[in-house]
Amino acid sequence: MHDIAIVGGGVLGCASALFMARGGMKVVLVERGGLCMEASGRNAGTLTLMYARRPLLQFVIPGKEMWEDTRSWLGADVGHRFAPGLEVAFTQAEAELLEREMKLRAEIGAPIEVIGGNRAREIEPGLSEKVIMAGYCAVDGFAGSNLIGGPFRAALLAAGVTLMEARPVVGVDRRAGGGFDVRVGPGRDGGEAVRVPARRILLAANMWVRPMLDWFGLRDLPIKGRANQVIVTERMRPAIRSILRVVSQISLKQTNNGTFLIGSGAGYPWFDDPDQAVIELKPDNVVNKLAIASHTVPALRDTRVLRTWHGWEGYTPDNLPLVGPIPGVPDAYVMACMRSGWTTGPYAGKLMAQTLMGQTPDQALFIPEFDPARLFEMEFGPNYTLKRKERAA
Ligand SMILES: Cc1cc2nc3c(=O)[nH]c(=O)nc-3n(C[C@H](O)[C@H](O)[C@H](O)COP(=O)(O)OP(=O)(O)OC[C@H]3O[C@@H](n4cnc5c(N)ncnc54)[C@H](O)[C@@H]3O)c2cc1C
Incomplete structure:
Protein backbone atom coordinates (compact mmCIF):
# COMPACT_ATOMS: atom_id res chain seq x y z
CA MET A 1 0.00 0.00 0.00
CA ALA A 44 7.80 29.09 -22.99
CA GLY A 45 9.99 28.80 -19.89
CA THR A 46 9.42 32.36 -18.68
CA LEU A 47 9.97 32.99 -14.98
CA THR A 48 8.36 36.32 -14.36
CA LEU A 49 6.74 38.24 -11.55
CA MET A 50 4.90 40.42 -14.00
CA TYR A 51 2.03 38.40 -15.32
CA ALA A 52 1.10 35.87 -12.70
CA ARG A 53 -2.39 36.40 -11.27
CA ARG A 54 -2.06 38.45 -8.11
CA PRO A 55 -3.15 35.75 -5.58
CA LEU A 56 -0.44 33.57 -7.15
CA LEU A 57 2.34 36.10 -6.73
CA GLN A 58 3.25 34.96 -3.21
CA PHE A 59 3.95 31.52 -4.74
CA VAL A 60 5.61 32.81 -7.90
CA ILE A 61 8.38 34.67 -6.05
CA PRO A 62 9.73 31.64 -4.11
CA GLY A 63 8.99 29.38 -7.11
CA LYS A 64 11.19 31.53 -9.27
CA GLU A 65 13.94 31.37 -6.64
CA MET A 66 13.85 27.57 -6.76
CA TRP A 67 14.41 27.65 -10.54
CA GLU A 68 17.46 29.83 -9.98
CA ASP A 69 19.04 27.03 -7.98
CA THR A 70 17.81 23.72 -9.42
CA ARG A 71 21.09 22.01 -8.53
CA SER A 72 20.25 22.25 -4.82
CA TRP A 73 16.88 20.45 -5.02
CA LEU A 74 16.84 18.68 -8.40
CA GLY A 75 20.51 17.89 -8.79
CA ALA A 76 20.70 19.30 -12.33
CA ASP A 77 21.02 22.49 -14.31
CA VAL A 78 18.01 23.22 -16.55
CA GLY A 79 19.36 26.22 -18.41
CA HIS A 80 18.27 28.96 -16.03
CA ARG A 81 19.37 32.45 -16.85
CA PHE A 82 18.42 35.79 -15.42
CA ALA A 83 17.02 38.37 -17.82
CA PRO A 84 15.40 41.73 -17.35
CA GLY A 85 11.64 41.49 -17.79
CA LEU A 86 9.74 44.17 -19.69
CA GLU A 87 6.03 44.29 -20.32
CA VAL A 88 5.48 46.97 -22.95
CA ALA A 89 2.60 49.22 -23.97
CA PHE A 90 2.14 50.94 -27.34
CA THR A 91 -1.15 52.79 -26.78
CA GLN A 92 -2.55 54.99 -24.05
CA ALA A 93 -5.18 52.37 -23.19
CA GLU A 94 -2.50 49.67 -22.84
CA ALA A 95 -0.34 52.03 -20.76
CA GLU A 96 -3.19 52.71 -18.30
CA LEU A 97 -3.89 49.00 -17.91
CA LEU A 98 -0.20 48.24 -17.46
CA GLU A 99 0.38 50.98 -14.90
CA ARG A 100 -2.59 49.92 -12.79
CA GLU A 101 -1.59 46.26 -12.79
CA MET A 102 2.13 46.82 -12.14
CA LYS A 103 1.47 49.18 -9.22
CA LEU A 104 -0.73 46.57 -7.57
CA ARG A 105 2.02 43.99 -7.96
CA ALA A 106 4.66 46.34 -6.59
CA GLU A 107 2.41 47.02 -3.57
CA ILE A 108 2.46 43.33 -2.66
CA GLY A 109 6.22 43.09 -2.79
CA ALA A 110 7.19 42.36 -6.40
CA PRO A 111 10.33 44.29 -7.42
CA ILE A 112 8.57 45.95 -10.35
CA GLU A 113 8.62 49.56 -11.49
CA VAL A 114 6.79 51.43 -14.22
CA ILE A 115 9.14 53.18 -16.64
CA GLY A 116 8.85 55.30 -19.79
CA GLY A 117 9.64 54.20 -23.35
CA ASN A 118 13.12 55.77 -23.44
CA ARG A 119 14.24 54.08 -20.25
CA ALA A 120 12.85 50.78 -21.59
CA ARG A 121 14.99 51.19 -24.74
CA GLU A 122 18.07 51.88 -22.59
CA ILE A 123 17.47 48.55 -20.87
CA GLU A 124 16.57 46.80 -24.13
CA PRO A 125 18.04 48.54 -27.18
CA GLY A 126 16.31 46.04 -29.49
CA LEU A 127 12.92 47.49 -28.57
CA SER A 128 10.73 49.48 -30.95
CA GLU A 129 10.69 53.30 -30.87
CA LYS A 130 6.91 53.03 -30.59
CA VAL A 131 6.88 51.64 -27.04
CA ILE A 132 5.56 54.37 -24.71
CA MET A 133 5.63 52.66 -21.32
CA ALA A 134 6.85 49.45 -19.70
CA GLY A 135 6.65 47.48 -16.51
CA TYR A 136 10.20 46.50 -15.54
CA CYS A 137 11.50 43.72 -13.32
CA ALA A 138 15.29 43.41 -13.23
CA VAL A 139 15.25 39.82 -11.96
CA ASP A 140 12.98 37.93 -14.34
CA GLY A 141 14.39 34.86 -16.02
CA PHE A 142 14.02 31.76 -18.10
CA ALA A 143 14.54 28.01 -17.69
CA GLY A 144 14.40 25.33 -20.35
CA SER A 145 11.16 23.36 -20.08
CA ASN A 146 12.52 20.86 -22.62
CA ILE A 223 -13.01 23.61 -16.10
CA LYS A 224 -12.02 24.34 -19.66
CA GLY A 225 -8.96 23.61 -21.72
CA ARG A 226 -7.28 25.85 -24.24
CA ALA A 227 -4.19 25.48 -26.38
CA ASN A 228 -1.30 27.82 -25.81
CA GLN A 229 1.12 28.20 -28.68
CA VAL A 230 4.85 28.72 -29.01
CA ILE A 231 6.23 29.95 -32.36
CA VAL A 232 9.95 29.35 -32.97
CA THR A 233 11.97 31.42 -35.44
CA GLU A 234 15.20 30.53 -37.17
CA ARG A 235 18.41 31.35 -35.30
CA MET A 236 19.38 34.98 -35.33
CA ARG A 237 22.26 37.07 -34.13
CA PRO A 238 21.69 38.32 -30.56
CA ALA A 239 18.94 40.95 -30.90
CA ILE A 240 17.42 41.19 -27.42
CA ARG A 241 18.53 40.13 -23.95
CA SER A 242 15.27 40.69 -22.06
CA ILE A 243 12.07 38.71 -21.63
CA LEU A 244 9.36 40.79 -23.31
CA ARG A 245 5.61 40.82 -23.18
CA VAL A 246 3.19 42.97 -25.09
CA VAL A 247 0.26 43.78 -22.82
CA SER A 248 -2.11 40.78 -22.86
CA GLN A 249 -0.93 39.61 -26.29
CA ILE A 250 2.37 37.78 -26.75
CA SER A 251 5.53 36.93 -24.86
CA LEU A 252 8.85 37.13 -26.65
CA LYS A 253 12.37 36.03 -25.85
CA GLN A 254 15.57 35.03 -27.61
CA THR A 255 17.00 31.74 -26.39
CA ASN A 256 20.64 30.84 -25.85
CA ASN A 257 20.85 29.28 -29.34
CA GLY A 258 19.57 32.41 -31.10
CA THR A 259 15.99 31.38 -31.91
CA PHE A 260 13.12 33.57 -30.77
CA LEU A 261 10.21 32.02 -28.87
CA ILE A 262 6.89 33.80 -29.29
CA GLY A 263 4.22 32.55 -26.88
CA SER A 264 0.50 33.21 -26.80
CA GLY A 265 -2.82 31.46 -26.22
CA ALA A 266 -4.79 34.04 -28.16
CA GLY A 267 -7.03 32.88 -30.98
CA TYR A 268 -7.52 29.25 -30.02
CA PRO A 269 -10.87 27.67 -29.02
CA TRP A 270 -11.92 26.48 -25.58
CA PHE A 271 -12.73 22.83 -24.84
CA ASP A 272 -14.93 21.34 -22.15
CA ASP A 273 -13.91 17.78 -22.85
CA PRO A 274 -10.12 17.33 -22.93
CA ASP A 275 -10.50 14.09 -24.86
CA GLN A 276 -12.18 16.00 -27.68
CA ALA A 277 -9.58 18.74 -27.69
CA VAL A 278 -7.81 19.01 -31.03
CA ILE A 279 -5.41 21.66 -32.19
CA GLU A 280 -5.64 23.03 -35.68
CA LEU A 281 -2.78 25.31 -36.67
CA LYS A 282 -4.19 28.61 -37.92
CA PRO A 283 -1.77 30.37 -40.29
CA ASP A 284 -3.56 33.74 -39.90
CA ASN A 285 -3.14 33.50 -36.18
CA VAL A 286 0.60 32.82 -36.55
CA VAL A 287 1.00 35.73 -38.99
CA ASN A 288 -0.83 38.04 -36.60
CA LYS A 289 1.44 37.11 -33.69
CA LEU A 290 4.53 37.57 -35.87
CA ALA A 291 3.29 41.02 -36.82
CA ILE A 292 3.03 41.96 -33.13
CA ALA A 293 6.47 40.46 -32.49
CA SER A 294 8.19 42.40 -35.28
CA HIS A 295 6.34 45.57 -34.28
CA THR A 296 7.90 45.12 -30.82
CA VAL A 297 11.39 44.04 -31.94
CA PRO A 298 12.09 45.43 -35.44
CA ALA A 299 15.01 43.02 -35.94
CA LEU A 300 12.39 40.30 -36.36
CA ARG A 301 10.99 41.80 -39.57
CA ASP A 302 12.85 39.53 -41.95
CA THR A 303 13.04 36.40 -39.88
CA ARG A 304 11.42 33.10 -40.82
CA VAL A 305 9.37 30.74 -38.71
CA LEU A 306 10.95 27.38 -38.13
CA ARG A 307 8.14 25.58 -36.34
CA THR A 308 5.35 25.95 -33.83
CA TRP A 309 4.07 23.75 -31.04
CA HIS A 310 1.14 23.81 -28.69
CA GLY A 311 0.40 22.68 -25.17
CA TRP A 312 -2.79 22.46 -23.16
CA GLU A 313 -3.73 24.56 -20.19
CA GLY A 314 -6.66 24.06 -17.84
CA TYR A 315 -8.70 27.11 -16.84
CA THR A 316 -11.25 27.79 -14.12
CA PRO A 317 -13.78 30.63 -14.43
C1 LIG B 1 2.58 26.75 -24.62
C2 LIG B 1 2.60 27.09 -23.15
C3 LIG B 1 3.38 28.14 -22.68
C4 LIG B 1 3.44 28.42 -21.31
N1 LIG B 1 4.33 29.36 -20.87
C5 LIG B 1 4.53 29.50 -19.54
C6 LIG B 1 5.56 30.35 -19.08
O1 LIG B 1 6.30 30.93 -19.87
N2 LIG B 1 5.73 30.49 -17.72
C7 LIG B 1 4.92 29.83 -16.82
O2 LIG B 1 5.11 30.01 -15.62
N3 LIG B 1 3.95 28.98 -17.24
C8 LIG B 1 3.74 28.80 -18.57
N4 LIG B 1 2.79 27.94 -19.02
C9 LIG B 1 1.97 27.23 -18.03
C10 LIG B 1 2.69 26.01 -17.44
O3 LIG B 1 3.37 25.28 -18.43
C11 LIG B 1 1.67 25.12 -16.74
O4 LIG B 1 0.94 25.90 -15.81
C12 LIG B 1 2.33 23.97 -15.98
O5 LIG B 1 3.25 23.29 -16.78
C13 LIG B 1 1.25 23.03 -15.48
O6 LIG B 1 1.86 21.91 -14.90
P1 LIG B 1 0.97 20.67 -14.48
O7 LIG B 1 1.86 19.70 -13.84
O8 LIG B 1 -0.22 21.15 -13.73
O9 LIG B 1 0.33 20.15 -15.87
P2 LIG B 1 0.92 19.30 -17.10
O10 LIG B 1 2.33 19.60 -17.36
O11 LIG B 1 -0.05 19.45 -18.21
O12 LIG B 1 0.87 17.82 -16.53
C14 LIG B 1 -0.32 17.11 -16.36
C15 LIG B 1 0.00 15.65 -16.66
O13 LIG B 1 -1.15 14.84 -16.39
C16 LIG B 1 -1.05 13.73 -17.29
N5 LIG B 1 -2.32 13.02 -17.38
C17 LIG B 1 -3.47 13.43 -17.97
N6 LIG B 1 -4.40 12.47 -17.90
C18 LIG B 1 -3.83 11.42 -17.27
C19 LIG B 1 -4.29 10.11 -16.91
N7 LIG B 1 -5.51 9.70 -17.18
N8 LIG B 1 -3.44 9.28 -16.26
C20 LIG B 1 -2.16 9.69 -15.93
N9 LIG B 1 -1.68 10.90 -16.28
C21 LIG B 1 -2.50 11.77 -16.91
C22 LIG B 1 -0.66 14.39 -18.60
O14 LIG B 1 -0.12 13.45 -19.52
C23 LIG B 1 0.35 15.44 -18.14
O15 LIG B 1 1.68 14.96 -18.23
C24 LIG B 1 2.66 27.67 -20.39
C25 LIG B 1 1.84 26.63 -20.85
C26 LIG B 1 1.82 26.33 -22.21
C27 LIG B 1 0.95 25.18 -22.69
Missing part, protein backbone atom coordinates in the same frame (compact mmCIF):
# COMPACT_ATOMS: atom_id res chain seq x y z
CA HIS A 2 1.44 3.37 -1.00
CA ASP A 3 0.99 6.40 1.25
CA ILE A 4 -0.08 8.41 -1.79
CA ALA A 5 -0.79 7.97 -5.49
CA ILE A 6 -0.13 11.02 -7.63
CA VAL A 7 -1.90 11.16 -11.00
CA GLY A 8 -0.08 13.29 -13.57
CA GLY A 9 3.65 13.73 -14.08
CA GLY A 10 3.89 17.40 -15.01
CA VAL A 11 5.93 19.82 -12.92
CA LEU A 12 3.26 19.94 -10.19
CA GLY A 13 2.93 16.15 -9.84
CA CYS A 14 6.68 15.53 -10.11
CA ALA A 15 7.64 18.21 -7.58
CA SER A 16 4.98 17.01 -5.11
CA ALA A 17 6.16 13.41 -5.48
CA LEU A 18 9.79 14.38 -5.04
CA PHE A 19 9.34 16.32 -1.82
CA MET A 20 6.91 13.76 -0.38
CA ALA A 21 9.31 10.89 -1.06
CA ARG A 22 12.22 12.81 0.40
CA GLY A 23 10.05 13.41 3.46
CA GLY A 24 9.65 9.65 3.93
CA MET A 25 6.34 8.94 2.18
CA LYS A 26 5.88 5.90 -0.04
CA VAL A 27 4.82 7.49 -3.32
CA VAL A 28 3.57 6.12 -6.64
CA LEU A 29 3.39 8.54 -9.58
CA VAL A 30 1.31 7.51 -12.59
CA GLU A 31 1.72 9.38 -15.87
CA ARG A 32 -0.04 8.37 -19.06
CA GLY A 33 2.77 9.71 -21.29
CA GLY A 34 6.30 10.71 -20.29
CA LEU A 35 7.27 13.00 -17.43
CA CYS A 36 6.80 16.71 -18.24
CA MET A 37 5.78 16.17 -21.85
CA GLU A 38 2.54 18.15 -21.81
CA ALA A 39 2.37 21.79 -20.63
CA SER A 40 5.37 21.32 -18.35
CA GLY A 41 7.62 20.36 -21.26
CA ARG A 42 6.16 22.65 -23.90
CA ASN A 43 5.87 25.97 -22.15
CA LEU A 147 15.27 19.98 -20.14
CA ILE A 148 13.19 19.10 -17.10
CA GLY A 149 11.77 15.58 -17.65
CA GLY A 150 15.08 13.67 -17.44
CA PRO A 151 16.32 15.34 -14.24
CA PHE A 152 12.93 14.81 -12.59
CA ARG A 153 12.98 11.12 -13.53
CA ALA A 154 16.46 10.67 -12.05
CA ALA A 155 15.60 12.56 -8.86
CA LEU A 156 12.28 10.74 -8.36
CA LEU A 157 13.88 7.32 -8.79
CA ALA A 158 16.72 8.27 -6.44
CA ALA A 159 14.13 9.38 -3.85
CA GLY A 160 12.39 6.00 -4.08
CA VAL A 161 9.23 7.01 -5.98
CA THR A 162 7.48 4.19 -7.85
CA LEU A 163 7.20 5.59 -11.37
CA MET A 164 4.57 4.30 -13.77
CA GLU A 165 5.10 6.08 -17.09
CA ALA A 166 3.12 5.55 -20.30
CA ARG A 167 0.32 4.22 -18.07
CA PRO A 168 -3.02 6.06 -17.94
CA VAL A 169 -5.13 6.14 -14.80
CA VAL A 170 -8.61 5.13 -15.97
CA GLY A 171 -10.55 5.30 -12.71
CA VAL A 172 -10.38 5.32 -8.92
CA ASP A 173 -12.36 3.18 -6.46
CA ARG A 174 -12.60 3.69 -2.75
CA ARG A 175 -11.40 0.75 -0.69
CA ALA A 176 -13.68 -0.61 1.99
CA GLY A 177 -11.12 -0.13 4.77
CA GLY A 178 -10.08 3.37 3.63
CA GLY A 179 -7.87 4.62 0.87
CA PHE A 180 -8.20 4.04 -2.85
CA ASP A 181 -7.60 1.56 -5.60
CA VAL A 182 -6.18 3.47 -8.53
CA ARG A 183 -7.10 1.70 -11.74
CA VAL A 184 -4.17 1.92 -14.14
CA GLY A 185 -4.86 0.98 -17.76
CA PRO A 186 -2.66 -1.16 -19.97
CA GLY A 187 0.60 0.43 -21.06
CA ARG A 188 1.89 1.01 -24.55
CA ASP A 189 4.74 -1.29 -23.58
CA GLY A 190 2.26 -4.18 -23.27
CA GLY A 191 1.98 -3.87 -19.46
CA GLU A 192 -1.36 -5.17 -18.16
CA ALA A 193 -4.02 -3.16 -16.39
CA VAL A 194 -3.42 -3.10 -12.63
CA ARG A 195 -5.01 -1.74 -9.45
CA VAL A 196 -2.63 0.29 -7.31
CA PRO A 197 -3.69 0.70 -3.66
CA ALA A 198 -2.89 3.99 -1.92
CA ARG A 199 -4.00 5.64 1.31
CA ARG A 200 -4.35 9.05 -0.32
CA ILE A 201 -4.57 10.41 -3.84
CA LEU A 202 -3.50 13.66 -5.49
CA LEU A 203 -4.85 14.61 -8.93
CA ALA A 204 -2.20 16.74 -10.63
CA ALA A 205 -3.38 16.39 -14.20
CA ASN A 206 -4.02 19.95 -15.35
CA MET A 207 -7.19 20.19 -17.50
CA TRP A 208 -7.64 16.41 -17.39
CA VAL A 209 -8.77 16.67 -13.77
CA ARG A 210 -12.21 17.52 -15.11
CA PRO A 211 -13.03 13.92 -16.15
CA MET A 212 -11.08 12.64 -13.13
CA LEU A 213 -13.24 14.57 -10.68
CA ASP A 214 -16.14 12.80 -12.36
CA TRP A 215 -14.77 9.56 -10.87
CA PHE A 216 -15.59 11.02 -7.45
CA GLY A 217 -19.08 12.03 -8.57
CA LEU A 218 -18.19 15.71 -9.09
CA ARG A 219 -19.58 16.14 -12.57
CA ASP A 220 -19.49 18.89 -15.15
CA LEU A 221 -17.25 21.24 -13.23
CA PRO A 222 -16.56 24.49 -15.06
CA ASP A 318 -11.77 32.91 -12.09
CA ASN A 319 -8.41 31.88 -13.57
CA LEU A 320 -7.17 30.69 -10.18
CA PRO A 321 -6.00 27.13 -9.60
CA LEU A 322 -7.76 24.23 -7.93
CA VAL A 323 -5.64 23.36 -4.92
CA GLY A 324 -6.88 21.53 -1.84
CA PRO A 325 -9.03 18.67 -0.64
CA ILE A 326 -11.60 17.30 -3.08
CA PRO A 327 -14.92 18.28 -1.51
CA GLY A 328 -16.63 15.43 0.30
CA VAL A 329 -13.91 12.87 -0.49
CA PRO A 330 -11.61 12.25 2.49
CA ASP A 331 -7.94 11.75 1.66
CA ALA A 332 -8.29 12.98 -1.93
CA TYR A 333 -6.66 16.18 -3.16
CA VAL A 334 -6.30 18.14 -6.35
CA MET A 335 -3.69 20.61 -7.64
CA ALA A 336 -4.42 21.72 -11.18
CA CYS A 337 -5.20 24.56 -13.60
CA MET A 338 -2.32 26.62 -12.23
CA ARG A 339 -1.63 29.78 -14.25
CA SER A 340 2.13 30.46 -14.35
CA GLY A 341 2.43 26.84 -13.26
CA TRP A 342 5.94 26.49 -14.64
CA THR A 343 7.18 29.27 -12.39
CA THR A 344 5.25 28.21 -9.29
CA GLY A 345 5.51 24.44 -9.89
CA PRO A 346 8.47 23.38 -7.72
CA TYR A 347 7.40 25.54 -4.80
CA ALA A 348 3.75 24.50 -5.01
CA GLY A 349 4.89 20.86 -5.01
CA LYS A 350 7.07 21.48 -1.97
CA LEU A 351 4.18 23.14 -0.11
CA MET A 352 1.83 20.30 -1.09
CA ALA A 353 4.33 17.81 0.36
CA GLN A 354 4.74 19.77 3.59
CA THR A 355 0.96 20.07 3.95
CA LEU A 356 0.16 16.41 3.35
CA MET A 357 3.03 15.28 5.60
CA GLY A 358 1.42 17.24 8.43
CA GLN A 359 4.26 19.74 8.68
CA THR A 360 3.76 23.48 8.99
CA PRO A 361 4.17 24.59 5.37
CA ASP A 362 6.45 27.53 4.55
CA GLN A 363 3.16 29.26 3.74
CA ALA A 364 -0.43 28.04 3.49
CA LEU A 365 -1.23 26.41 0.16
CA PHE A 366 -4.83 25.45 0.86
CA ILE A 367 -6.22 28.98 0.78
CA PRO A 368 -9.87 29.93 0.12
CA GLU A 369 -9.02 31.51 -3.26
CA PHE A 370 -7.82 28.12 -4.52
CA ASP A 371 -10.39 25.93 -2.75
CA PRO A 372 -11.91 23.49 -5.27
CA ALA A 373 -15.27 23.83 -3.49
CA ARG A 374 -15.61 27.38 -4.83
CA LEU A 375 -16.39 25.99 -8.28
CA PHE A 376 -19.67 24.65 -7.00
CA GLU A 377 -20.65 28.04 -5.66
CA MET A 378 -19.85 29.60 -9.01
CA GLU A 379 -21.72 27.41 -11.38
CA PHE A 380 -23.98 25.13 -9.47
CA GLY A 381 -25.05 26.87 -6.29
CA PRO A 382 -27.79 24.75 -4.72
CA ASN A 383 -27.41 22.11 -7.44
CA TYR A 384 -24.17 21.10 -5.79
CA THR A 385 -26.19 19.71 -2.87
CA LEU A 386 -28.51 18.00 -5.32
CA LYS A 387 -25.62 16.41 -7.16
CA ARG A 388 -24.05 15.25 -3.93
CA LYS A 389 -27.36 13.74 -2.78
CA GLU A 390 -27.78 12.01 -6.12
CA ARG A 391 -24.32 10.58 -5.67
CA ALA A 392 -25.04 9.36 -2.16
CA ALA A 393 -28.18 7.62 -3.41
